Amino acid sequence: MCTILDVAREAGVSVASVSRVINGSGPVSVKTTAKVKQAIKKLNYQPNIWGRRLRRKESRMLLVLVPNIHNPFYASIVSGIEDSAKLGGYGIMLCITNRNKDKEYEFLKLLKSGQADGAVMMTLEKQEKRLFRDLFGATSLPPVVQCCEYCDSKELPFVAIDNLAAAKQAVEYLISIGHRRIGFIGSVNRFISSELRLQGYRGALTAAGLEVSPEYEVYADEDYGFRSGMLAAKELLGRQGRPSAIFCISDVLALGAIRAAREVGIVPGRGLSVLGFDDVESATMFHPLLTTVSQPRYEMGRVSADMLIRMLENGDGASRVYLEHQIILRESTAANR
Amino acid sequence: MCTILDVAREAGVSVASVSRVINGSGPVSVKTTAKVKQAIKKLNYQPNIWGRRLRRKESRMLLVLVPNIHNPFYASIVSGIEDSAKLGGYGIMLCITNRNKDKEYEFLKLLKSGQADGAVMMTLEKQEKRLFRDLFGATSLPPVVQCCEYCDSKELPFVAIDNLAAAKQAVEYLISIGHRRIGFIGSVNRFISSELRLQGYRGALTAAGLEVSPEYEVYADEDYGFRSGMLAAKELLGRQGRPSAIFCISDVLALGAIRAAREVGIVPGRGLSVLGFDDVESATMFHPLLTTVSQPRYEMGRVSADMLIRMLENGDGASRVYLEHQIILRESTAANR
C-alpha cells in the first residue's frame, strides 16, 4: 500500500495538491492534475480511508437493523437501502438483532463512537424509550430513520405504510364479499404494525356493525413463523362457529393458516377465506394463491435511506412518510354464501 | 465526543496510561487503572475507532458477498457469519451483488484500501481469474474464504458441501425406488455447485446403466427463480416419454416444478417425484412436503468466518473443508411402479 506522500513524490508535487486532485477541492492547474492522475494510476494508489475519516470526522457508513433475516419480507427492503446508500456514497453495516435488545444497543453505540453516521431501524417497538435516552440523552435527536416499524415518541422520522387503513380495507373487503365471522391472527410482538393491524381489523368490524370478540383473535409468536401460524389457525378453526375468513398480519402466517385449514379438512379459498399481508414470493407459489396487502418494500428501503442521508447532509428535519399499499386479490378469498 | 486526552486530564495521568488501560496492554498500577476507569465512566468516553485503526492499520471489518438475498438459502449463512464475526470482534459489511461483477469488484477494493480485513464470498464462479489478479496481483493470496461456491484455482480456501456426492446420492435414491426416466433442472449460472450437481446426476445414471440424455436436462435462470423452475419443468413434462422423477438443484426450482406438474394435471409425489436441494423453509409449507438435500447453512457461515479470522490473526494457511449434507425424505418422492 502506498500513501499520498508516495504519490506526491512520484508526481513531483506536494501532498496538498494530490489531496486536492483526489477530492476535486480547491484550485489545481491542468498540468498538476495530469501529473497527479498519472502518478495515482502508476502506483495504483488507494486513499487510506481511516486517515481521511479521522481528519474529516465522518464515517460514510450507515447502520441497518433488522429483526430477523429469515422473513423474506425484509430482503427487498435491505436491497433498497443498499442501493440508496451506494448512490449517496455510503457503506452499510447490517445487524440482525433477533429481538436481542442488548445486541441492538451495542450496535447502535457505533453511532456514538463515530463508526457510523446514521441508522435505518426496522426493529423499534411501540415504546422504545430507554434505548435512545441511554444512548443519546433526552435532548438530542439521534440520526435515525425508522422503517416499517416505529415507536410512539413523536420526534423520530419514519417511513411506513398506513397499517391501520390497510388492515381496515382488507377486512372491509372480506365483509363486502359476505363474511360475518372473521378471525384474526396477530403476533405477540410489540411492533406498532401489529397493533395497528389489529385496530384496523376491529375498526372494520365495528363500522359494519359486527361484534368484536376476543374468541376470534389469536396470536402467533414474535417472528410470524409458519408453524406458529398453523397452530394459531387450528385454534381458531377448532372453535364453535368457526370463522369463515381469517385476516393474518403476515403472509407467512397466512400460509400457515392455509395449511392448517387443509389439515382439518377445510378447502382454503372456498371453505375458508384467508387474507395475508406483505405479498412475499411464496404467496404466489401455490394454490390457492394468496390474497394479500402489498407493501412497496424496495421503495420503503430507498426512501428510508434517502431521508437519512438528507438529514445527515442537509440537516433536514424529521419527517414521517406513508407509502402506498395495495390490496391484491387472488384465490385465497372467496364470497361467503 | 471526548477524546483520550480529556480522559487523561480528568484522571490526572498521561494518554499512554489511558490507552494501556483501555487495551489491557502493558503494565499499569491498580491505582492508575482505577482512576482511568472512573474518568472513562464519568465522561462516558468511547474510543475513536478511526484513530485507532489508522494507527493499528487494521479495520476489524469483514466483507460478505452474496449473489442475492431473496433466496432464503442465504439468510442463515449470513446469520452464521455475523455471529462468528461478532464473537471475534469484527463487524461485517454486506454486499448483495445481483450478479453484477463491477459492483463486486468495487466492493472488494475495500480490502485493498484497508477498509476491511477479509471477505467471505458466496459469489465466486467456476473460473474467476480476472477478479483476483486485477485486485491482488498473481502472487499474493487475498484474505478471502469462499463459501458454498468456489472457483477452480487451487489456492483459495473454501467451505462447502460435497455437491457431487450429494447429487449422486439423491439421484441414486430416485433410482433405488424404481425411477428410470429422471429429469434434471439446473441453472445457466456458472457456479461450481450447479456443475457438480449436474455431474452427480449424470454419474448416478451412468453408474446404474441408465442413459444420459440432453433431452432430460433443462436449465432455469441464474437466480434459481420459482417461475423459471416452473417453465423448465413444463418443458420437461411436455416431452415424449416424460420423466417420472425430476432432480432440481434448488428447492425453489423444485417448488416451481411441483406447481408445474399440478398445472398440467400430474399429481406431484405420486405422478411425479420431485427432489430438491437446500431444505429452505417453504419446502415444508405445502403438501407434498419436499424431499431434499439439506446443507448445514448456519454452520457453513460460522465455519467460513472462523476460518477467515484464523487466517487473518494466526496466518493460518488455506484449507478446504467439506461439511456434511443430508438427504431428507418427505412426500414429494414416491416409488415408481
Add this chain to the structure above:
DNA sequence: CTGAAAGCGCTTACAG
C-alpha cells in the same frame, strides 16, 4: 510502572 513524543495517512486553513 509512567510519560513525552513520534507517527499512522489524510485534509485544510494559511501564507505566499
Add this chain to the structure above:
DNA sequence: CTGAAAGCGCTTACAG
C-alpha cells in the same frame, strides 16, 4: 495556483 505545516485521535517504542 502551490506548498509547508498543523492537527484529527489513537498506539507504542523509548527512556526513565
